Amino acid sequence: MTAPDPFARTRALFELPEGVIYLDGNSLGPLPRAARERLAHVVAQEWGGLLIRGWNEAGWIDLPARVGARIARLIGAEPGAVRAADSTSVNLFKALSAALALRPGRRTILSDSGNFPTDLYVAQRLAEALGQGHVLRVVAPETVEDALDSDVAALMLTEVDYRTGRRHDMAALTARAQAAGALTVWDLAHSAGALPVDLAGAGADFAVGCGYKYLNGGPGAPAFLYAAPRLQAEAAPALAGWMGHAAPFDFVPDYVPATGMDRMLAGTPPILSLSALDAALEVWEGVDLAALRARSIALSEGFVAALEGREDLVLASPRDPERRGSQVSFRHPEGYAVMQALIARGVIGDFRAPDLIRFGFAPLYNTPQEVARAAAILAEVLDAAAWDRPEFRRRAKVT
């Protein structure tokens, strides 16, 4: 007798295309049925039927906080400490500018080369634009701790490396940064919904993350933003707007920030996209995050084990599953062409220059059976062609 699979229930909540093994949920999560149904309702009944009254009668005005509350459980945030709105880049800008303002006199934003390029762009331009001598310093992931000197205002890291899946020790690095007098800004883009996160337990200062990867909120879904309760009363992001005002409907000319987390909001959020994210998060109700992590490890370990020993693949992820997120990457010199061949066979992963083929494992809908099948197809693809032939050369240049 086999124990029932707790994730068969959640898989059935998604509309997955026939004939596809989807291992790219860390780029864009698939469509939850609830999101499709909610959007149809929001468009026809709320927008179409209520018109402007939807802000109050359909509760649009509270969506950033309501969606934030759903996300809070997944990332171990205190009640009321998360808002959903804007893009990850915009939220990172808000968090980072607030962090710098809380550490006057310090001039360094410390990050690592495993961070998302876009996070580095945000930090670089913010540092330049402030005109106060701030610099972005980017070090190797394993040297972050040593680089925490007395000039570091903010340690800005992505917990799980988007290419390799390598996971930082959030609690240890947060403690180390705070001991050095710095604030932390964590990007949870490849963490939220992929593994349990404990922001409160780690004592993190600020965090941001993505709505469209493991949270399945749809393409370009609004992102989220966290500030520790102890910082909310003094956090002052450089980017403000009416949604962050203490009295947004008084339309007074002077900016007075809201007392709590609302001050991290700016302009009007995209309600259609935010509603889809809200509905997508319903899938998480009743999901045990420890079980999610166990399933994630079972999936990635099964994939690695099936391919281990192949001389044409180099594991780019940590071998120890505790040290990685919910994804596995291999290096292959013709990675781009290999991934194209895989996609043609119905296995959708991703390629990251120069030579990484990347596979994300989403426990909500990926099954051990399809992961085993994906590994078998990858082996077949690798065995079927002489990948060292010249015609495959230079295809690795993705545009």
Add this chain to the structure above:
Amino acid sequence: MTAPDPFARTRALFELPEGVIYLDGNSLGPLPRAARERLAHVVAQEWGGLLIRGWNEAGWIDLPARVGARIARLIGAEPGAVRAADSTSVNLFKALSAALALRPGRRTILSDSGNFPTDLYVAQRLAEALGQGHVLRVVAPETVEDALDSDVAALMLTEVDYRTGRRHDMAALTARAQAAGALTVWDLAHSAGALPVDLAGAGADFAVGCGYKYLNGGPGAPAFLYAAPRLQAEAAPALAGWMGHAAPFDFVPDYVPATGMDRMLAGTPPILSLSALDAALEVWEGVDLAALRARSIALSEGFVAALEGREDLVLASPRDPERRGSQVSFRHPEGYAVMQALIARGVIGDFRAPDLIRFGFAPLYNTPQEVARAAAILAEVLDAAAWDRPEFRRRAKVT
């Protein structure tokens, strides 16, 4: 024989609720049928069916430029000079920060008391955060020209006052600002789709505007951003992100801005909301903007004429239709209660503290007949109650 009504065709493209006369399209435009249909397609076929491949195969990646091109015609922008993404506040922040950087040595952001409060908040926080002595100076609308001194880096104005409908002379003020060495940042939230705008003809520098008012893109629809072609190569907003990089898919660590207008983009835009806006803009195909303006004036003049002479209403908008946008406001000491009574009768306008009742006229779907009916219902509401009785007092405090 009556000439055919060119706007009967466009009205039929909207799904308007029965029994409602909707005069609040300047807060939230109604649902275009095409937006509902497009969203259903984007969700089921593109997100659900294509998954990550939607970025290329459904053209999501080009949506900010494609939607921008649709808007460009409505605001007289040069080809390629408009992008749709983010909120109006975020776009204003980008434009204003870029303008300030182009005028080093100058420290004043000049605006007026007729601007949106949220625009003033954005400017105030940006000025403070830069830490370089920038100040936001807010003067009365009629004194803007006199306040243009040699310290003004950016003149930031909303063309049409959201409360009164009073319209600035964009061409004259732009010329005057530039003669004083300043750059202009225009907010077109109550202009785009309400009346013809000629950014290129006026020589405007930067502009932003709203997707959910007269453009009917849905609640919180992405906003738009314009930079004059002559400024695009040097504009450097403080807020950056991967979508504004010269090679966004190379994932290189250093930020290199795109050569053209793309550099004004930041993070990933909300594709569902942006797709709804794209479809909503199809309604504008074939619409003659001079005819739109003529219809707008006919609607607002009909409304004013029907109510002129009432001693209990004070016109808060310019009496000359050439000097206002596509909206009319009256002052009434019990404006809040009057508007509630109107809404209960099916006439949806808006209230703005302390005493303004506001009516927006959208030529795409409002008809002369319903505007006449709305005026008659307003007169009935005003005649039906003793509005100076104490029980109506102090209701004007909206929350």
